[in-house]
Amino acid sequence: MIAALMLSSALLQSCPKVLTPAVARTVLSVDPNLVHAIIENESAGNPNAVSSAGAVGLGQLMSGTAKSVDVCDRRDPVQNVIGTARYLAYLIGRYSDIRLVVSAYNAGPGAVDRYHDTPPFPETIAYVHRVLASYARFSSETSGDGTTRPGAAQANPTPRLRITPHPAAPPWPNYGQRHVVFGDK
Secondary structure, X not given: OHHHOOOOOOOOOEOOOOOOHHHHHHHHOOOHHHHHHHHHHHHXXXXXXXXXXXXXXXXXXXXXXXXXXXXXXXXXXXXXXXXXXXXXHHHHHHOOOHHHHHHHHHHOHHHHHHHOOOOOOHHHHHHHHHHHHHHHHHHHHEXXXXXXOOOOOOOOOOOEOEEEEOXXXXXXXXXXXXXXXXXXX
């Protein structure tokens, strides 16, 4: 279970790709390129992003969604990315079509169930196209193990993270002993 996973600096290499291939595939069975594509389109990699609807963090998790995937602090980038991946894992289990998974992430599973397809909302249709384009781009830039392919375009290199000891234990058991600090603070 992810709550029992001790996150180390090796697992927290860069943002927004905090979720490494090892964590994504072995713990969550989610392609890290999909997580990266969602984060790029939800928050542009800004861990402090807050939407007008109240979605917070890298994956723009709503309060109810965060609770459903055991995220206690939506502002914590590590919890937010893991929560995003856990929610995607749930959606992948519910829908076998990547288009419907991305649609449900944006519009909610209820809307996808109601229309039995991507809901006819202009925002959701545009969002699905953007995420799938990002997903294709990230997938073409990385090899099967998640490392960057030689010669792959690095137009927007991902900012590096500095890992520091967690100042206080989070409320959920065995979360880990590290958190992510952005910048040079």
